[in-house]
Amino acid sequence: MKMLNKITVWASIFLLPGFIAAIALSMGPTDVTIFSAINNRSATTAAILLLRLQRVSMAFIVGAALATSGCIFQALLKNPLAEPYTLGVSSGAALGATVAIIFTMQWISAFAFCGGLFTVIVIYVIAKKIQFNTTAIILAGISMSFVLSSSVLLLFAFSKPDAIHKALMWLSGDLSMARFEYLQPLGWGILILIVTALLFHRQLDIISFGTRFAAIHGIGFWQISILFWIASLATSITVAAAGIIGFIGLIIPHAVRLLKTEHFLLIPLSAIAGGTMLVIADTIGRTIVMPYEIPCGIITGFCGGIFFLILLLKQKDSI
Amino acid sequence: MKLFECINIVCSYTTIPVLNNISLTINNGDFIGIIGPNGAGKSTLLKCLARILAPVSGNIYYNGNDITAIPKKQYAQQVATVTEIEHLLPYTVESFVALGRFPHSSFGRYDDEDISIIDNAIAYCAINTIKNKKLTQLSSGELQRVNIARALAQSTQCILLDEPISHLDIRHTTAIMDILQDLHRNGSTIITIIHDINIASEYCSRIIGLKQGTIIFDDTPEKCITYHTIEALFDCICLVYNNPISNKPFVYPVPGHIQYNKHRQ
Numbered sequence: 001m002k003m004l005n006k007i008t009v010w011a012s013i014f015l016l017p018g019f020i021a022a023i024a025l026s027m028g029p030t031d032v033t034i035f036s037a038i039n040n041r042s043a044t045t046a047a048i049l050l051l052r053l054q055r056v057s058m059a060f061i062v063g064a065a066l067a068t069s070g071c072i073f074q075a076l077l078k079n080p081l082a083e084p085y086t087l088g089v090s091s092g093a094a095l096g097a098t099v100a101i102i103f104t105m106q107w108i109s110a111f112a113f114c115g116g117l118f119t120v121i122v123i124y125v126i127a128k129k130i131q132f133n134t135t136a137i138i139l140a141g142i143s144m145s146f147v148l149s150s151s152v153l154l155l156f157a158f159s160k161p162d163a164i165h166k167a168l169m170w171l172s173g174d175l176s177m178a179r180f181e182y183l184q185p186l187g188w189g190i191l192i193l194i195v196t197a198l199l200f201h202r203q204l205d206i207i208s209f210g211t212r213f214a215a216i217h218g219i220g221f222w223q224i225s226i227l228f229w230i231a232s233l234a235t236s237i238t239v240a241a242a243g244i245i246g247f248i249g250l251i252i253p254h255a256v257r258l259l260k261t262e263h264f265l266l267i268p269l270s271a272i273a274g275g276t277m278l279v280i281a282d283t284i285g286r287t288i289v290m291p292y293e294i295p296c297g298i299i300t301g302f303c304g305g306i307f308f309l310i311l312l313l314k315q316k317d318s319i
Numbered sequence: 320m321k322l323f324e325c326i327n328i329v330c331s332y333t334t335i336p337v338l339n340n341i342s343l344t345i346n347n348g349d350f351i352g353i354i355g356p357n358g359a360g361k362s363t364l365l366k367c368l369a370r371i372l373a374p375v376s377g378n379i380y381y382n383g384n385d386i387t388a389i390p391k392k393q394y395a396q397q398v399a400t401v402t403e404i405e406h407l408l409p410y411t412v413e414s415f416v417a418l419g420r421f422p423h424s425s426f427g428r429y430d431d432e433d434i435s436i437i438d439n440a441i442a443y444c445a446i447n448t449i450k451n452k453k454l455t456q457l458s459s460g461e462l463q464r465v466n467i468a469r470a471l472a473q474s475t476q477c478i479l480l481d482e483p484i485s486h487l488d489i490r491h492t493t494a495i496m497d498i499l500q501d502l503h504r505n506g507s508t509i510i511t512i513i514h515d516i517n518i519a520s521e522y523c524s525r526i527i528g529l530k531q532g533t534i535i536f537d538d539t540p541e542k543c544i545t546y547h548t549i550e551a552l553f554d555c556i557c558l559v560y561n562n563p564i565s566n567k568p569f570v571y572p573v574p575g576h577i578q579y580n581k582h583r584q
Binding site: 078199200201202203205206208209210211212213215216217218219220261262264 | 395
């Protein structure tokens with residue numbers, strides 16, 4: 001019986017994302033579904049499905065990257081509240097994107113990426129100075145976030161309303177503005193980062209027990225640095241591609257941790273769950289009030305928050 | 320044969336030194352108990368040996384090599400440390416013990432030999448029955464045994480322990496000290512911080528008394544546990560007898576309400 005339960009769990013872990021992707025592909029303003037495409041192989045159906053496939057893939061990649069990054073940050077910072085944006089990457093990217101939207105209206109992703117990367121570099125230099133004292137890193141990240149967010153608000157104060165609206169939509173995580181021409185390199189890049197993180201799964205296990213614990217197992221500064229950069233790069237890339245999508249990086253690792261604690265499984269499971277979650281959120285966002293779109297960041301924050309509260313109440317001892 | 324050699328180590332967290340010019344030699348096969356009042360620098364000394372903390376000045380040599388020159392992973396293959404776990408996570412006992420094998424693995428992959436060493440460590444500490452339990456569900460006695468099993472999985476020549484028997488009942492205390500003694504008989508070097516002087520006297524082959532960052536005495540229990548040394552170390556009144564069963568020194572700290580005055584006797 002227990003064995004059967006296990007098989008059901010594992011099968012659903014791999015089948016569910018595929019099933020959800022199929023549903024996501026079949027939903028949209030035009031009435032094209034996967035089944036109709038099988039019966040009617042016209043160029044328009046194919047084109048529409050391809051567009052949706054890009055969108056779904058983008059959502060999956062971004063969700064997977066955020067969940068993995070959240071996993072790594074929670075282990076590195078030994079803080080259950082750590083997430084990809086704890087260190088201020090999102091605020092840096094937001095500032096970059098806002099500057100681009102207000103002044104040039106182009107290169108938004110590039111500006112966002114540079115903004116995020118700049119923040120990571122500043123935090124890394126600080127972290128190195130304080131020898132990866134985790135509480136201090138978190139405080140440094142929060143301080144950075146405040147400085148950068150204030151700068152964004154300052155820019156808003158001097159901008160036109162339509163630019164502000166556009167920036168706000170971008171800031172709330174909007175996959176409709178995603179750069180689909182970069183889908184392939186993005187996918188490969190994120191996959192490489194996730195696989196590299198997976199190679200360090202035991203280090204992550206050990207590091208999450210504490211700094212001293214890591215030291216007595218011979219884990220040095222370079223291993224911590226590599227993990228820091230994997231997580232930071234994954235975050236910066238996703239922010240540049242799709243804006244700020246909150247909550248996936250926080251709740252998914254926590255939810256998966258209820259199932260598995262070892263990072264060898266935690267990372268791939270989080271990636272799959274994060275990707276699937278964002279596909280669902282994005283599908284809801286683009287279909288619930290058709291033909292308008294709600295940025296998926298709003299959906300993840302809303303549904304994710306409620307979902308996590310339910311989970312917390314159900315499993316209050318194991319978190 | 321010398322295993323550790325500390326030469327003039329000074330250690331400080333602020334400007335006040337916690338360890339004051341300590342020089343110390345530890346030989347292969349020693350079973351050392353470090354005793355002393357709270358804040359004497361015992362944990363700091365152990366952290367220096369474990370390379371959790373680097374001394375401000377002075378050198379520590381391991382097997383004749385400066386420890387800062389030994390790669391950290393290689394060092395972890397030879398010296399295991401048992402300290403309090405900072406963040407207790409709901410890992411199973413078995414997967415936690417397996418983490419101890421990490422310094423011997425490449426990319427965290429374990430082969431059959433690694434797995435049999437992990438199983439042996441679990442059997443050695445008699446935690447077979449709880450190996451599928453979560454760490455967060457264990458009692459402190461069980462947790463300490465699990466933590467020692469993890470250190471055993473590191474299969475090192477030397478084990479450092481920071482207060483392994485604090486807060487444990489007498490059954491768990493003797494169980495853990497018996498494990499350590501057994502390891503010592505099989506040739507391991509054990510260095511442990513210990514607050515119970517009588518337990519230290521029973522088990523350790525050598526006692527180091529540390530006070531205010533300096534070594535007050537360093538000898539076999541029979542020689543160094545006398546009421547002069549213990550009273551000087553802890554600034555309290557105590558009596559030292561011989562334990563009639565093991566013939567080792569036995570310390571009785573005199574409670575205040577007894578108002579015992581040894582000079583009157």
